[in-house]
Amino acid sequence: MIDQKYYYEDPKYEAVFKKYPTLWNGYLQGNKEKWFKKEDYSKVYDVITEICEINFYIHHDEDHLYLSLDTDENYYFSSFEKHIFKIIKQLEKKFTIFIKNAEFYAFECKHFGNQYKYTITRNKENNNKIILKKKILNWEKFDK
Secondary structure, eight states: OOOOSSGGGSGGGTTTTOOOOEEEEEEEEOBTTBOOOGGGHHHHHHHHHHHHSSOOEEEEOSSEEEEEEOOOTTOOHHHHHHHHHHHHHHHHHHHTOOOOEEEEEEEESSTTOOEEEEEEEEEGGGTTEEEEEEEEEOHHHHHO
């Protein structure tokens, strides 16, 4: 048995999880009073690039950090699911901020490609544990 943490790393699921170039966009939301400063911008970029090993386009304003990515054949929903918790924890630790929620969208670049929506919230009853919910829209199945 191969030691693996995620089911999609198992070779027997290779055909099920065929990978397509994917478009990404979304945001992390925090508190206006305690958010990134303009001089933190390059450090935020470094943290995300180091964890994901890919260059997202990053923009921030008063209480949002926006991320987007054009087609890239190396970043898929499985990578996002592994990285997003690390990104949130590392940004909160390094910049002493609190990320309240987030929302991300991914679109596979193929005919009738899957669309993914990720919603990230906090469980206030469980020490603000990060909760990741995923919804998938598969156009082939939807049309049938």
